[in-house]
Amino acid sequence: MSALDFVVLIGSMLGIAGYGIWRTRGQRDLNSYLKGGHTPWFAIGLSVMATQASAVTFLSTPGQGFANGLGFVQIYFGVPLALIIIAVFFLPIFRGLNVFTAYEYLGKRFDSKTRLLGAALFLTQRGLGAGLTIYAPAIVLTTVFGWPLDLTIISSGVLVIIYTVAGGNDAVTVTQKYQLGIIFAGMLTAVCLLLHKLPAGLTFTDTLAVAGKFQKLNAVNFSTNPNERYTIWSGIIGGTFLMLSYFGTDQSQVQRYLSGESLRESRLGLMFNAVCKIPMQFCILLLGVLIFVFYQFEPAPLFFNPASEQHIVDKTNSDPLRAYETGFNSAQTQTRQQLENWLQARHDGNQSAASTALAAAVDAHQQGEIIRATASKELLVYNPTSKSNDADYVFITFILQQLPHGVIGLLVAAFFAATFSSKAAELNALGSSTTIDFYRHLMRRDATDAECLTASKWFTIFWGAVAIGFALYAHLAENLIQAVNILGSIFYGVMLGLFVVAFFFRFVGGTAVFWAAVLAQSLIFILFAKLSISYLWFPLIGCAACVAFSCLLQMFLGNFRKPDKLAAT
Amino acid sequence: MKSSESVNKSPTGNQDTGLPLFHSWKGVYLFVLASFVLWVALLILLTRMYS
Numbered sequence: 001m002s003a004l005d006f007v008v009l010i011g012s013m014l015g016i017a018g019y020g021i022w023r024t025r026g027q028r029d030l031n032s033y034l035k036g037g038h039t040p041w042f043a044i045g046l047s048v049m050a051t052q053a054s055a056v057t058f059l060s061t062p063g064q065g066f067a068n069g070l071g072f073v074q075i076y077f078g079v080p081l082a083l084i085i086i087a088v089f090f091l092p093i094f095r096g097l098n099v100f101t102a103y104e105y106l107g108k109r110f111d112s113k114t115r116l117l118g119a120a121l122f123l124t125q126r127g128l129g130a131g132l133t134i135y136a137p138a139i140v141l142t143t144v145f146g147w148p149l150d151l152t153i154i155s156s157g158v159l160v161i162i163y164t165v166a167g168g169n170d171a172v173t174v175t176q177k178y179q180l181g182i183i184f185a186g187m188l189t190a191v192c193l194l195l196h197k198l199p200a201g202l203t204f205t206d207t208l209a210v211a212g213k214f215q216k217l218n219a220v221n222f223s224t225n226p227n228e229r230y231t232i233w234s235g236i237i238g239g240t241f242l243m244l245s246y247f248g249t250d251q252s253q254v255q256r257y258l259s260g261e262s263l264r265e266s267r268l269g270l271m272f273n274a275v276c277k278i279p280m281q282f283c284i285l286l287l288g289v290l291i292f293v294f295y296q297f298e299p300a301p302l303f304f305n306p307a308s309e310q311h312i313v314d315k316t317n318s319d320p321l322r323a324y325e326t327g328f329n330s331a332q333t334q335t336r337q338q339l340e341n342w343l344q345a346r347h348d349g350n351q352s353a354a355s356t357a358l359a360a361a362v363d364a365h366q367q368g369e370i371i372r373a374t375a376s377k378e379l380l381v382y383n384p385t386s387k388s389n390d391a392d393y394v395f396i397t398f399i400l401q402q403l404p405h406g407v408i409g410l411l412v413a414a415f416f417a418a419t420f421s422s423k424a425a426e427l428n429a430l431g432s433s434t435t436i437d438f439y440r441h442l443m444r445r446d447a448t449d450a451e452c453l454t455a456s457k458w459f460t461i462f463w464g465a466v467a468i469g470f471a472l473y474a475h476l477a478e479n480l481i482q483a484v485n486i487l488g489s490i491f492y493g494v495m496l497g498l499f500v501v502a503f504f505f506r507f508v509g510g511t512a513v514f515w516a517a518v519l520a521q522s523l524i525f526i527l528f529a530k531l532s533i534s535y536l537w538f539p540l541i542g543c544a545a546c547v548a549f550s551c552l553l554q555m556f557l558g559n560f561r562k563p564d565k566l567a568a569t
Numbered sequence: 570m571k572s573s574e575s576v577n578k579s580p581t582g583n584q585d586t587g588l589p590l591f592h593s594w595k596g597v598y599l600f601v602l603a604s605f606v607l608w609v610a611l612l613i614l615l616t617r618m619y620s
Contacts, residue, residue: 073612080605084598212619219612232609264587267594274601278608 005409012182012413013420016175017163039259043177044269047256047425048247049276050176050183054133054422055415056484058183058284063391064482065288066295069216071230075485075536076281078239079247083274086248087267089503094254095263100436102254102499109502111510112441117517118498119437122251123430125491127463130426131470132484134160137419138471139392146306153471156419161464164424164431165457176425179417186414187287189407190399194290197402199297201343207293209346210339213358214296214365216289219282226533238536242485245492245539249499252429291398296339296365302328302375304397305390324375331368335361427467431460489535490528493542494521500543501550508554516549 001009039047064072099105103122107115134157141152198207211217221231228234247253247270260266302325338361345353376390399411435456440447447455494517501513524542528535591597 070612070615077605077609080601084601087594087598208619215620217619218616220609220616268586268588268597271597271601275604278605282608282612 001408001412002405004406005412008406008409009413009416012410013416016178016182016417016420019175019178039261039265041260041265041268041272044257044260044265045272045276046177046180047259048253048269048273049280050180050418050421051252051256051425052246052422053180053183053280053418054484055137055419056133056135057281058187058418059139059395059415060392061281061284062288062291062395063393065216065285066292066394067288067391069211069289070219070282070285071221073219073278073282073285074221074230074232074235075239075242076278077232077235078237078241078243079277080274081236081240082243082247083270085244087270090248090499091257091266091270092263093503094258095266099258101251101433102249103251103433103437106498106502107437107441110513114498114510114514114517115437115441117514118249118495119251119433121491121495121517121521122249122433123463125487126250126252126426126430127466128470129484129487130423130430130463130467131473132487133419133423133426134467135471137415139396142306150472154468156416157464157468157471160420160423161427161461163420164427164464165460176421179421182410182417183414186407186411187284190403190411191283191287191290193403193407194287194294194398198290198294199340199343201347202297206343206346207290210293210296210358211289213362214292216292226537229534229536231534234534234536238534238538238540241496241539241543242489242492242536245496245543246488249492249495250429250488251433252426255429255432256425288394291394294398294402296335296361298402299329299332301397302372303379303390304393306393306397321375321378324371324378328368328371328375331364331371334364335368338364423467427460427464430463431456434459434463486535489538490524491521491542493524493539493544494546496539497543497546497550500547505547505551508550509557512554512557513546513550516553517546519549520545 061072094102094105097105097108099108101119103115103119106118135153137156138149138152141147141156142149195204202210208217221228222233223231224233225231226234257266257269260269338357342354342357342361345351345357396415399408403411435452439455439459440452444451444455497520498513498517501508501516520542523545524538527541528538585592586594586597588597591600
């Protein structure tokens with residue numbers, strides 16, 4: 001990075017942080033710190049979007065598009081339906097009871113132990129998930145500066161903790177729209193420059209034709225095989241339950257839309273996301289696909305992870321890894337030559353020669369991919385701590401090697417903005433839930449607002465430390481964006497089940513739903529270990545199991561009388 | 570704020586949304602579903618055209 005990049009990076013980050021501190025100056029009561037102020041719908045919409053779209057989204061999703069194409073977009077097919085259900089059923093109840101956390105509602109509807117169970121499930125999965133989101137900027141820092149990964153994880157984690165503790169929920173909300181502005185400006189610039197850097201004569205239609213031939217544009221898969229990870233069915237059915245759980249029961253999201261000035265503002269904020277989420281994720285994945293096409297015409301490294309690449313460079317010529325690199329480069333050259341032949345034949349109108357050349361290019365590319373996969377396994381033998389899947393490094397490598405100075409600074413700033421916006425929201429929610437659902441509910445029932453505010457800051461620091469600890473092991477994840485969703489899928493189904501029983505099965509009481517949730521979560525752990533079905537089905541299974549077990553247990557336990565204070569809700 | 574809450578209590582919400590084109594919540598939800606169907610259709614078309 002040059003001096004210009006550092007000016008852009010530091011200027012944008014300090015500007016946003018300073019603005020957040022200035023806008024929220026003097027707002028230091030518990031309500032504004034945890035819930036925020038009267039936020040308009042557009043700011044809520046951006047805040048909900050920014051909370052979900054962490055640096056993992058902008059760093060790892062293009063890598064997913066590069067490696068596997070557009071199929072990942074199907075996971076978001078559940079978003080519109082899920083957000084409509086939340087706007088119609090969940091939102092009026094949460095707002096009507098004026099709760100700080102979603103789990104307070106479980107306490108009012110059922111009992112204390114069910115509230116604590118819901119909060120504990122949230123804290124466990126979100127605390128671990130926060131580790132994955134902190135890992136993404138560490139990749140950037142390691143790639144940019146060559147610093148040790150552990151050091152960058154700890155330093156970026158500490159920075160986010162300071163930012164979150166200093167600002168609270170209000171600062172998170174007021175700065176997220178500007179952070180998103182930097183993110184979108186950075187991504188749009190990257191797309192424009194990428195299109196400009198594609199070979200002369202390669203039109204956008206040609207680019208799509210290449211991507212399609214290499215199976216990167218298979219956005220929708222109609223397979224009914226449950227073991228296939230991303231299909232239209234797992235996306236619409238499983239994805240709806242995953243997104244319903246995430247947006248409806250995860251405090252990091254609930255806290256965002258409860259900050260709305262009214263029910264109308266909260267609803268419109270959610271509908272904004274319901275419309276924008278699929279096109280946004282599609283564009284980020286398409287960016288990865290375009291980078292894939294770019295690297296068919298330009299030399300690509302055997303490994304995008306610089307640590308892996310350096311390992312090969314450090315070895316002597318007799319090392320088998322060096323031989324893999326030579327073979328990979330040869331396959332790449334063949335691919336490039338055949339694609340140039342195809343482009344020429346296509347523009348000459350020679351369909352037969354074009355088809356032959358494109359088929360030869362695909363064959364040569366597949367040879368290269370086989371070499372890369374074998375070398376990746378071999379690398380693990382030489383260096384067991386290396387990351388076997390380096391798709392997460394694709395986008396940052398492209399940025400650093402291909403984009404001009406100034407733009408590099410803008411995109412690195414975008415990754416940090418994404419980390420700060422999403423991580424701060426997560427840590428704020430973790431701190432809020434621990435304070436409200438555990439500290440004030442269990443430990444200090446007579447705690448004043450000032451004491452709760454102090455406790456919330458300490459709990460935020462505690463969860464930040466947990467996230468850093470987990471991030472130190474995040475390199476074991478296959479691909480970050482998938483790992484975040486897999487982790488959520490394990491816990492979200494049962495969390496959703498608790499709320500579905502609360503809303504729609506009025507005859508079920510606290511004891512029945514509590515033990516049903518424990519049973520259902522145990523079942524999910526077993527199924528996750530034993531089955532190889534797509535993880536998108538687990539939220540559906542978890543929710544269905546929790547509801548079914550609750551009804552059965554309640555029938556066994558006998559009639560439950562609903563508390564009078566909730567009779568009207 | 571309270572009056573706004575009570576006005577919007579209806580789950581499906583037939584109250585005014587304050588939007589220029591969609592005056593009921595049902596209209597907003599239908600628009601969201603229609604945009605979803607349109608996106609899926611376009612993605613299917615893209616898949617069919619280039620695979």
